Amino acid sequence: PDHHRPELATTYTAPRTDTERTLATIWSEILGVDTVGIHDNFFELGGHSLLATQVTSRLRQRLGVDVPVRALFTSPTPAGLAGVVSELGTADEAPLVPVDRDSGPLPLSFAQQRLWFLDQLTPGSAEYLVPFGLRVRGALDTGALGVAFTGLVTRHEVLRTRFVTDGSGRPAQIVDSPWSVTPVMHDVRTLPTADREPAALDIMAVEARRPFELEGGRLLRVDVVRVADDDQYLLITLHHIVSDGWSSGILARELRELYAAAIAGCEAKLPELQIQYGDFAAWQREQLSGEFLETQLAYWRERLAGVAALELPTDHGRPAEREGAEGDTVYFSVPSEVAEALRATASGQGASLFMALLSVFQIVLAR
Numbered sequence: 001p002d003h004h005r006p007e008l009a010t011t012y013t014a015p016r017t018d019t020e021r022t023l024a025t026i027w028s029e030i031l032g033v034d035t036v037g038i039h040d041n042f043f044e045l046g047g048h049s050l051l052a053t054q055v056t057s058r059l060r061q062r063l064g065v066d067v068p069v070r071a072l073f074t075s076p077t078p079a080g081l082a083g084v085v086s087e088l089g090t091a092d093e094a095p096l097v098p099v100d101r102d103s104g105p106l107p108l109s110f111a112q113q114r115l116w117f118l119d120q121l122t123p124g125s126a127e128y129l130v131p132f133g134l135r136v137r138g139a140l141d142t143g144a145l146g147v148a149f150t151g152l153v154t155r156h157e158v159l160r161t162r163f164v165t166d167g168s169g170r171p172a173q174i175v176d177s178p179w180s181v182t183p184v185m186h187d188v189r190t191l192p193t194a195d196r197e198p199a200a201l202d203i204m205a206v207e208a209r210r211p212f213e214l215e216g217g218r219l220l221r222v223d224v225v226r227v228a229d230d231d232q233y234l235l236i237t238l239h240h241i242v243s244d245g246w247s248s249g250i251l252a253r254e255l256r257e258l259y260a261a262a263i264a265g266c267e268a269k270l271p272e273l274q275i276q277y278g279d280f281a282a283w284q285r286e287q288l289s290g291e292f293l294e295t296q297l298a299y300w301r302e303r304l305a306g307v308a309a310l311e312l313p314t315d316h317g318r319p320a321e322r323e324g325a326e327g328d329t330v331y332f333s334v335p336s337e338v339a340e341a342l343r344a345t346a347s348g349q350g351a352s353l354f355m356a357l358l359s360v361f362q363i364v365l366a367r
Contacts, residue, residue, distance in 0.1 A: 030054050106278040109285075110288070151262075152251060152255060185224050
């Protein structure tokens, strides 16, 4: 997509206040749209929940206001969100700064601790692996690929972090020195042509489900499956405790730069990182502590007091402990008149109704 404002139902109206101008500028930067009007809907311009968190982060930096992400869903235009901003007080937060690495192991962020707990609960599970499979046609320099991934590991501490437990059973993260990444090579070129593709997919399916050990570190794997001399699959597997949806875009961009530089025999032109994820984890723990944390916990204790466990009717009995993620999807067709009605509601104000209807028609049966 180009950077021009798309055709929207609303006409363009220029910002009128400093807050609206700041909001329009932030949206333009994040969405890559050159012109943003005060009545333009963030999500109609291409926004989504991950980008919404970027908006709130930049508002905190530039206006000193802590805007909850949900506010962008209820007020998705600069004009509407400016009204929300005017009602909020200044965010009272300590700055996010690098933490002294000599002071001992770093804490886990709350998101990391959830994943660590789940790994302790069901060790060896592959449910929280994040695999990316790419088809690479043409020449692939695996040496340069290894150099590029080594550059990523060197650049991002979280990719060389081990998650260990202290004597009291509390988790902490330890950052290891950079390690050299060597892609694991698989070759199916000796098989008959018709068998190569299925064999390559089988190899990737096995590798994508092979679990990591959080205490052992090296929560990144790189596999290359050669299908032909100029045709191969590249499988990148990480654990969710060191990667998420936003990270994937960053890693993809930097991998491209590092690989191109390795091919050219020069240094990649990437900006130096001032903050690592461990710095954020320490900052988050410091912010969500003491009286503020107790206030948050007290709110939810009061809200959840006396709430009965929710027992939904199911198609058959469920075991006391969940047995992995096996399941199936049922595909079905609907009469043409229903399909036409769904298509008709997919425009304008009916889009939310369309999505609601789709959610009703999507049936997933858990085995």
